[in-house]
Amino acid sequence: MAAAEEGGGGMAVIRDKGEMRSWSRSRRKAGGGLALVPTMGYLHRGHLSLVEEAKKRAQFAVVSIYVNPGQFAPTEDLDSYPSDLQGTSVGWRRWGSMPSSAPPTFTTMGKAAALEGKLVSCVEDRGGEGAGHETWIRVERLEKGLCGSSRPVFFRGVATVVAKLFNIVEPDVVVFGKKDYQQWRIIRRMVRDLDFAIDVVGLEVVREIDGLAMSSRNVLLSPTERQQALSISESLLKAKVAVENGETSCEGLKASVTWSITQAGGRVDYAEIVDQENLGVVKRIRSPVVFCVAAWFGKVRLIDNVEISL
Amino acid sequence: MAAAEEGGGGMAVIRDKGEMRSWSRSRRKAGGGLALVPTMGYLHRGHLSLVEEAKKRAQFAVVSIYVNPGQFAPTEDLDSYPSDLQGTSVGWRRWGSMPSSAPPTFTTMGKAAALEGKLVSCVEDRGGEGAGHETWIRVERLEKGLCGSSRPVFFRGVATVVAKLFNIVEPDVVVFGKKDYQQWRIIRRMVRDLDFAIDVVGLEVVREIDGLAMSSRNVLLSPTERQQALSISESLLKAKVAVENGETSCEGLKASVTWSITQAGGRVDYAEIVDQENLGVVKRIRSPVVFCVAAWFGKVRLIDNVEISL
Structure with missing residues (x-):
């Protein structure tokens, strides 16, 4: 993969754990802060906003690309998950061809490093370096409910x-999208509970022009499903407006969505209104909540949410 | 606790997480390796051997002192566990008065830092900074059996x-005693599985002159129990000799101990012969094993083990 090793805009592609750590340590030793953007590859414009934020917050940005088998159940869509791991630089090139949305800083990005999948595998039955993996971190309350249920x-x-x-x-900052709201809260809690010296930043959901939340899975939707899927963001927006106009009963809001x-x-799959901090189910809205939805269109499961802060 | 802040032999006592991390980072930035010796306080000569090893392996040594409520069940001996947390430097002073066993390097130790208990608490129902803790790491296979059962x-x-x-x-090296054999294996596995950049060193069991494995709990034994407790190390040694003389059946060896x-x-509590690596129960000895024992004498539970490498 010699081509990818070069990348564009001063980007480096790193595929080895030890090399990645050395790279980070040399940068941090020189005094530059380092921000990580964990991704599962197939980068879209939502990811770009995360990288932009990373570059604002630190001198160096690292983007990891890893489709994590450890988070897919055997019945789930690991095999169909869109992947460009075979060419980690594809996503970057895609951005390079988006002059209107890509900021000038992108092409002059100092360094970006991509870790590739197999090196951090932790699914024991796939053999290789991850063989025998048996250590798991659980964030016991936050992992329940919402996506944790299904x-x-x-x-x-x-x-x-x-x-x-x-x-x-070994980053100083990590940037997540709040589209995966539960994930963002779980990582924040893990960082606090385990004393990682890392600032966890969450960015607003990035949407297509018609409102659909950006997702790597969107490319799997048929044109009809793509149109149907707008019902998620549209109904969530309506619910938010209703709350802003005084509605407090969650039952009706959820039924409507x-x-x-x-x-x-x-x-x-679910349409649930929960507390923004502890993700506990709310019946009547009295404090900041987030309305979270997961729904299937054909064989594609999409998630979306809106924060509603009174 | 101003007195403890001074300590002896250039020792520093650090009680704040952020301060600890800054201390470590400044040392590592200067190029000196850093070794950690995690303890639950009440330091004895067994701990001293760990510190000696730490000082061999790194320029700086940090000893943490923390009686971890998170590893005691409600029915266990947290309250009676011997503690000198009220004066963290007591253990160091005790060593300072042991000229025969304390190496000259000890008193000239560059820096040693002690973290104190409450700052790293993770037991939610005790309130304070640990309130709401809900993140737990499990090493799923190795944590079962032996001490994990009881x-x-x-x-x-x-x-x-x-x-x-x-x-x-943020150490480069961590030193554990193999008296807590299962703990040592679990930490090694966790470090490998979660990619901590830390070398996990295990040191042989340190014993009193009559063979009793050193333990902070030994002071809780009555003189009679102290004498009775020698049966552990004596019977384990006999078992080791028996294996070296050709015995391979674990049933008889365990019955004898x-x-x-x-x-x-x-x-x-248990007397079990297990594989040194995966701690799986062994019936016939064909490869390196460890014979692990836990036994009560009065209200005191002691553990010990011998490695038997054919």
Whole structure:
């Protein structure tokens, strides 16, 4: 993969754990802060906003690209998850061709490093370096509910792999998107509970022009499903407006969102209003909440949310 | 605690997480390696051997002193566990008065820092900074069996607090005693699985002149119990000799150790022969094993082990 080793805009591609750590340590020793953006590859403009934030917060940015088998259950869509791991620089090139949205800083980005999948594998039955892995991190309350209900091994996989990335990259800052709201809260809690010296930043959901939350899975939607999926963001926005106009009962709000998505042709996995901090289910809105939705369109499961801060 | 802040031999006592991390980072930036010796205080000569090893392996040594509530079940001996947390420097002074065993290097030790208990608490129902803690690390296979059977929350508490210490102290090397054999294996596995950049060193069991494994709990034994407790090390040594003379059947070896301890007045919690690496129970000895024992004498639970490498 000699081509990818070069990348563009001074980017370096690193594929070895020891090399990654040396790279980070030499930068930090020189005094430059270091920010990490963990991704599962297939980079889209939502990721770009994370990288932009990373570059604001630190002198150096590292983007990890890793489709983590540890967070997919055997029945889930690991195999169909869009991946460009075979060419880690594809995502960067894609950005390079988006002059209107890519800031000038992007092409002059000092250094960005991509870790590739197999080196941080922690799924024992796949053999290789991860063989025998048996250490798992659980954030016991926050991992329950929402996506944790329908994806029971998801968050232990996320927390464990993110901790590995922290120990390999040793960043000062890590940037997540709040589209994965529960993930963001879980990582914040893990960092606090385990005393990682890392600032966890969460960025607002980045949306397509019609409101659909950006996701690597969107490319899997048929044109019809793509249109139907707008029911998520549209109904969430309506719910937010309703709360701003005085509605406090969650039951009606949830029924309305579920109805809208179902009417459009989707299948709701959950539509839940929870406390922004502890993700506990809320019945009547009296403090800041987040309205979280997961829904299927065809074979694609999408998630989205809106924060509603009174 | 101004007195403790001074300590002896250039020792510093650090009680704040942020201060600890700054101290470590400034030393590591200057190029000196840093070794951590995690303890639960009440330091004895066994701990001293760990510190000596730490000083061989790194320019700076940090000793943490923390009686971890997270690894004691409600029914266990947290309250009676011998503690000198009220004067963290007591253990060091004790060493200072042991000219025959304390190496000259000890008193000229560059820096040693002690973290104190409450700052790294992770037991939520005690309130304070640890309130709401909900993140736990489990090493799922190794934590089962041996001490994990009779102390079900023990190793998740150990692994979690050790990970916190790693993130606070950021050492290059950590030194454990192999008296806590299962703990040592669990930490090695955790470090490998979570990619901590730390070398985990295990040191041989340090014994009193009559063979009793050194333990902070030994001071809780009555003179009679102290004498009875010798049955552990004596019977383990006999078992080792028997294996060296050709015995391979574990059943007889375990029965013999159990009998000896029971005859002496002890109550065996477990007497188990397991694989040195994965701690799986062995029936016939064909590869390196460790014979592990836990036994009660009065209200005191002691553990010991011998490695038997054919």
